[in-house]
Amino acid sequence: MAVFTEVGFDAAAALIARLGLGRLTELQPIAAGIENTNYFVVSERDGQRLDHVLTVFERLSAEQLPFYLELMRHLARRGLPVPEPKADPEGRILLSLAGKPAAVVDRLRGKSVMAPQPLHCAQLGTLLARMHGAVQDFPLQQPNLRGLAWWEATVPLVRPHLAPEQLALIDAELRFQQALAASADYAALPRGAVHADLFRDNAMFDDGPAGPQTRLSGCFDFYFAGCDSLGFDLAVCLNDWCIDTATGRLDPARSEALLAAYEAVRPLGAEERALLPALLRSAAMRFWISRLWDYHLPREAHMLTPHDPRHFERVLRERIASPWPVAVAA
Known part of the structure; x- marks a missing residue:
């Protein structure tokens, strides 16, 4: 991500050699994203090319990181297509580099599909449901460190940067989300370890039976x-994979494909089903707040490009105005 x-x-x-991954031949910084420092690393071992991703963690602590790395290892060992962290000779997957926590994981094949079609959304729905079963x-x-408690702490920091109509929206939605979180129906929802950021740029597709970039890798x-x-x-996922980016509206064909595939698993x-419209608002609120924070209170970094927060403001307004128009299969 940003460096x-x-x-x-x-x-x-030295780190790559210590992990038994051979001789480093390429080290390429990754410009996308805004949270951690990431590099593509290429090494050679026994005449074979090996591709991995090196991450240096900028905000997460050494106490928090085992959750993320062990979750990835858990899913990978359940047969899900998730990068598995590499262990050092002592069996550690939480490493150290430049005085900061670090990890090296497998690099997935393929590319992200930024204009997904129903066939891409269906595969994503299947994978998401499998992940929810595996956890x-x-x-x-x-x-979730970007959940309601974080929203309550962050909204006061971004309020000085908002126009009056944005202030009215963010304050009203925060009250709505606080009431939702305090409800008995919300407390009864199935829970588990979730990705919470599975946008289209966090998935890869390579060539499959339906053509180039059609198989979720x-x-x-x-x-x-x-x-x-x-x-x-x-x-x-629905708020990213299945919307018209100009308006924030859910696209029926993609929404139905993702949800039908998810529910098949x-x-x-x-x-x-009853709370999904409210959860769609929750997901829009979470990313509007985080993008406001990144945009108005940025950190210094090479190649840092914050996302435009107006996108998720549009999504949130659309979810409030038109609560989920796509029928959920019984």
Whole structure:
């Protein structure tokens, strides 16, 4: 993602060698994103090219990170297409580089599809449901660190940057979300460790039977994961994979494809169906606040490009004005 910590070639080479991944041949900074420092690393071992991603963590602490890394390892070992962290000779997957926590994980094949079609959304729905099934025996617990408590702490920081109509929206929606979180129906929702950030740029597609970039090869970037309602995770995906970006409206064909594929693996309960419109608002609110924060209170970094927060403001207004128009299969 954005480069906050510049990693020298020799330091990266020493880490790659220590992990048994051979001789480092390429170290390429990744410009996309705004949270951690990421590099593509290419190494050579026994005449074979190996591709991995090196992450230096900028905000997450060494105490928080085992949750994310162990979740990735748990899912990978359940056969899901998720990058597995690499262990050092002592078995550690939480490493250190440039005085900061770090990890090296497999690099997935393919490319992100930024204009997904129903066939892409259906595969994403299947994978998401499989992940939600696989985490039911994941033993670690950690709250969603970008959940309601973070919204309550962050909204006062961004309020000085908002126009009057934006202030009215963010204050009213925060009250709505506080009431939702305090309700018995919300407390009854199925929960587990969720990705919480599975946008289209966090999934890869390579060539499949239906043509180029039509087979989902995996998903990555679990560093916003946490324990939350499974429905919230589904709402995050619907709000990114299935919308018209100009208006924020849900596209019926893509929404139906994603949801039908999800429910073929894990049918939604009645309480999840009833609260899905509210969870779609929750997902829009979460990313509007975080983008306001990143945009108005940015950190210094090489190649840092904050996302435009107006996108999720539009999505949130649309979810409030038109509560989920797509029928959910019974």
